[in-house]
Amino acid sequence: MNYITTDIAKAIRRKRADLGLTKKQVYTQLNISFKTYKKIETSGYKVKSSVYQKITNWLAKDY
Structure with missing residues (x-):
């Protein structure tokens, strides 16, 4: 768990804003639930390794 x-x-919120994406578009791209995404954006949330990997891959994409 991570x-x-x-x-x-903050990086997730910033990238979402820079790309002009809605929360739904982001959690759909990440293939995670809205409930999980909502907790992720507020930080301090413990996630499975697979979800953490999806997030880091999404953040690194296009950079």
Whole structure:
């Protein structure tokens, strides 16, 4: 299990804003539930390794 830090949560919100995506578009791209995504954006949430990997891959994409 991995924790979503405040820096990761901030990076997710920033990338979502930069790309002009809705929350639904992001959690659909990540293939996770809305409930999980909502907790991720607020940070301090413990996620499975597979979800953490999806998030880090999405953040690194296009950079």
